[in-house]
Amino acid sequence: MTLFDFIQLFAKIAVVLGFALTSVPFLVWFERRGSAWMQGRVGPNRVGPFGLLQSVADVLKLFTKESFIPGHVNKFFYVLAPVIALAAPVGALMVIPFGSHVIVFGQKIVLQIAEIDSGLIFLLAFAGLEVYPVILGGWASHNKYTVLGSLRGSSQMVSYEISMGMSILSMLIIYGTFNLQEMVFWQSEKIFGFIPYWGVVVNPIGALIFFIAIFAETNRLPFDLPEGDSEIVGGYHIEYGAMKFGMFFLAEYVAMVMASALISTMFFGGFGLLPGFASLVEFVGTFTSGSPETVQNIQAVFEFVSLLLKVGFFLFVFVWVRWTLPRFRFDQLMDLGWKILFPLSFVNLIVIILVSHFFVK
Amino acid sequence: MATKTVNVSKPYTWSEKIYLLAIVQGLLITLKHFINGFFLRKHNTIMYPEVRREYSDRFRGAHFISIDRNKTENCTACYLCQTVCPAECITIVAGERESAHNPDGVKKEKQPVKFDIDALRCCFCGFCEEACPKDAIKLSGKYEMAITSREEAKYDLVYLKREVKGRG
Ligand code: SF4
Ligand code: SF4
Numbered sequence: 001m002t003l004f005d006f007i008q009l010f011a012k013i014a015v016v017l018g019f020a021l022t023s024v025p026f027l028v029w030f031e032r033r034g035s036a037w038m039q040g041r042v043g044p045n046r047v048g049p050f051g052l053l054q055s056v057a058d059v060l061k062l063f064t065k066e067s068f069i070p071g072h073v074n075k076f077f078y079v080l081a082p083v084i085a086l087a088a089p090v091g092a093l094m095v096i097p098f099g100s101h102v103i104v105f106g107q108k109i110v111l112q113i114a115e116i117d118s119g120l121i122f123l124l125a126f127a128g129l130e131v132y133p134v135i136l137g138g139w140a141s142h143n144k145y146t147v148l149g150s151l152r153g154s155s156q157m158v159s160y161e162i163s164m165g166m167s168i169l170s171m172l173i174i175y176g177t178f179n180l181q182e183m184v185f186w187q188s189e190k191i192f193g194f195i196p197y198w199g200v201v202v203n204p205i206g207a208l209i210f211f212i213a214i215f216a217e218t219n220r221l222p223f224d225l226p227e228g229d230s231e232i233v234g235g236y237h238i239e240y241g242a243m244k245f246g247m248f249f250l251a252e253y254v255a256m257v258m259a260s261a262l263i264s265t266m267f268f269g270g271f272g273l274l275p276g277f278a279s280l281v282e283f284v285g286t287f288t289s290g291s292p293e294t295v296q297n298i299q300a301v302f303e304f305v306s307l308l309l310k311v312g313f314f315l316f317v318f319v320w321v322r323w324t325l326p327r328f329r330f331d332q333l334m335d336l337g338w339k340i341l342f343p344l345s346f347v348n349l350i351v352i353i354l355v356s357h358f359f360v361k
Numbered sequence: 362m363a364t365k366t367v368n369v370s371k372p373y374t375w376s377e378k379i380y381l382l383a384i385v386q387g388l389l390i391t392l393k394h395f396i397n398g399f400f401l402r403k404h405n406t407i408m409y410p411e412v413r414r415e416y417s418d419r420f421r422g423a424h425f426i427s428i429d430r431n432k433t434e435n436c437t438a439c440y441l442c443q444t445v446c447p448a449e450c451i452t453i454v455a456g457e458r459e460s461a462h463n464p465d466g467v468k469k470e471k472q473p474v475k476f477d478i479d480a481l482r483c484c485f486c487g488f489c490e491e492a493c494p495k496d497a498i499k500l501s502g503k504y505e506m507a508i509t510s511r512e513e514a515k516y517d518l519v520y521l522k523r524e525v526k527g528r529g
Contacts (some may be wrong), residue, residue, distance in 0.1 A: 037398025038391045208381075226500040323392040325384065 008109045013094075018114060019308070020093055022241070023057035024253040033352050034316075037325045039251040051184060065242040073239060076138040081137035081245045084129060089258040092126035095119040096261045097181045098307050099271050099300040103293040111271075111300060112181060118179040120168070123262065127217065130158040132254060133248070134219070138236035149235035151225030152330060156216055159337035160223075164213035165347035167206040167277035170352040171266055174202055184270035196275060199267035205348045207267040209341055214259045216337070219252065225330060260314035268310050271303040387407065420466060421485045421500040423476055425522040434522055436471040436497035443488035451489060473505035478516040501525050 029044070029052055036043025044051040069075060091254045099111030116122060131154055139151025173181045189197040200207040216223040227235030237248050264270055273281070281299050328336065376382050397403045407414050428436045438455035456474035459529050498521075508514050 034395065034399075037404075038394045040394060040398065040403070040405045042404050042408070320388060320395070322389060324387045 001263075004107065006131065008104070008107075009113070012109075012111065016093055016096070016098065017090065020090065020254055020257050023257055023315075024250055026052075026099060026258065027253045027319075028055040028058070028249075030315075031319050033195065034319045035067050038320075038323045039321060040352040059246060062243050062246040065240045067244065070141075072142045077136045078239075079141035079244070081133040082240065082247035082251070084136065085133035085245050088126050088129035088132070088255065090257040091129075092123045093261065095123050095257075095358075097184060097263055097271060100296075101179075101289070102297045102300040106292060106293075110181070111304070115181070116179075118178045120172070120178045120183075123180070124165075124168070125294050127258070128261070130217065133251070134236050137240065137248070138226075141236075141239035143239055145232040145234070146236050146238050148224065148232045149226045149228070151230075152228075153236060154217065154334060156223060156225055156337070159198045159334060160216035163209050163337065163341035163345040164217065166342075166349050167203075167210040167213070168202055168266070170206045170345075170349045171199055171210075173349075173352055173356055174199070179266055180270070184265060184272055187269045188272045196269055196272070196328075198269045198272075203348070203352060204269075206352070208265065209345045211349070212336075212341060214263060215318075216323070216333075218255045218259050218318075220256070220318055222325040222327045224327060225333060226357075237295070246332070254319050256315060257311065258310040259332075260318070263314050264307060265312035269306075269308075270310075271307040273299075273302055274306045274309060275300050277306055292304040301350060416500070416502055416504065420486045420502045421490075421503065422503040423480070423500040423501050423506055424483075424489070424516055424521060425499055425523060425525045426476065426497050426518070427499055427525075428522055431462075432522075433469065434518070435469075435495045436473050436475070436476065436493075436496060437469050437495055438471045439494060439495075440497050441492045441494060445488045445492040447486060448482045448484050449489060450478045453478075473518060475516045475523060476523070480514045480516055481511065499525075506518050 010149055013193040032054070033040075033045075033051065034045035044054040047057050069078060094113045095116065097110075101108050101110045103109070112120070114121075134153035134157075135150045138146040138148075139152070142146075171183075172178065175186050177183060177186075183199075187196070187198050189203070191197055195201060215221075227237075237245055240248060252311035281295070281302050284298050284302075285295045288298070426436050428434050438453055440453055440455070443451040443453050444451075452475065453473050454475040455471050458469055458472040462472075487498065487500055490500055493499075
């Protein structure tokens with residue numbers, strides 16, 4: 001590994017982690033103010049301009065609290081759980097491509113931290129880890145409410161992971177690759193020249209199932225059963241305090257960012273330019289020397305912006321749905337998971353297999 | 362007359378069962394509210410310390426004892442309010458008023474030497490105000506009654522005789 005490789009890798013990690021982690025305080029702020037706007041309230045607006053520093057104040061408060069470990073917990077797993085909670089979505093972000101490539105000093109830099117062919121498998125492995133903090137944290141806390149919460153969380157994730165896997169399988173059959181970069185290039189064409197050839201257009205039912213499952217996967221409302229203030233006090237993280245609770249809190253939002261990035265990459269064209277951005281690239285290109293390298297770099301910037309816009313939109317949808325829908329009862333959740341989504345995704349998968357076998361190529 | 366049973370429950374229609382339509386409707390409603398809040402800045406919140414809610418004149422807040430033009434309290438220590446108070450939170454010690462302090466003659470021969478109201482026990486029912494024959498004790502419109510110690514919850518004569526404009 002040359003020095004150049006090292007530096008470019010470091011820069012890419014800095015960009016991705018920087019965007020993912022700095023978006024969290026903003027997201028927390030938006031969650032609170034967005035919910036307020038939807039409910040005709042104002043929300044936090046005193047700390048800093050528009051209340052933007054509210055989440056900073058919250059984190060400062062969590063930091064200065066006593067980091068207390070109750071005497072009756074299994075210390076190793078108790079401490080491990082929030083670490084996994086944060087590490088899993090961050091690890092999954094490593095394979096999300098955030099641009100095609102830029103050319104610096106004549107060298108091509110692919111805008112993806114880990115350029116591995118089995119990118120999707122890697123991503124799913126890490127996303128699947130997200131159930132561990134719920135189980136570990138709940139079990140290690142030695143508290144009946146946390147155990148109830150983690151049991152709910154694990155059964156919910158197991159039932160939704162299957163339909164999610166089915167819809168991903170159907171997409172894999174369509175794309176014919178595990179490589180997320182190639183998936184995005186596959187989606188870059190247009191139908192009739194204006195409808196983008198995104199995964200959601202090709203396989204809308206798969207996209208819908210995936211979208212529902214990702215809500216269960218990230219434990220967001222309407223599927224936030226592991227937490228339940230009314231019936232199981234707080235859920236799997238009752239026994240956590242100070243920054244260890246803060247890490248769970250942070251992890252929820254990083255997981256949201258990861259889930260939004262995954263949805264946009266798999267079903268909404270990933271870093272592919274949004275409609276209309278192509279002419280924007282040309283327009284900006286006229287102000288420069290117009291060499292292919294500069295044009296490519298400009299395009300990469302706009303691709304990154306496109307991905308950010310898509311991710312931002314899905315983050316908005318996460319918040320939007322949370323403050324619209326009431327939560328499901330546990331049996332309704334299981335009904336939906338096993339009796340509706342599972343058969344639907346299965347039938348969808350078989351239809352996709354048959355269609356792609358007999359009609360395509 | 363025979364009872365007529367009306368069964369209003371009906372099976373879900375196909376579109377209701379799918380549930381997604383209802384979700385979209387709900388999302389549109391919250392989006393409307395979001396736009397109202399975000400772009401049009403419409404909200405029902407009263408920005409409290411800067412803006413205060415207007416309560417009606419009948420609001421029953423912190424007590425006060427009305428005073429006449431000589432700054433003498435109107436109370437004659439008749440104990441009616443202490444007797445009627447359901448929470449038993451008024452404690453009066455009566456005494457004789459020196460005639461020098463009573464330029465109006467025999468009108469106010471008695472005076473309260475001590476007049477304590479324990480605001481922590483008070484239920485702000487307003488019975489004391491109704492019972493008072495001299496219109497002395499009254500409930501003002503003051504609703505900010507937060508305190509930092511129990512002692513401050515005891516309204517003594519000095520506090521009760523504070524100047525209150527209108528209903529305060
Ligand atoms: S308002 Fe009611 S409870 Fe309070 S002092 Fe008067 S009579 Fe007693
Ligand atoms: S406040 Fe009124 S009711 Fe109470 S003792 Fe004085 S005069 Fe009597």
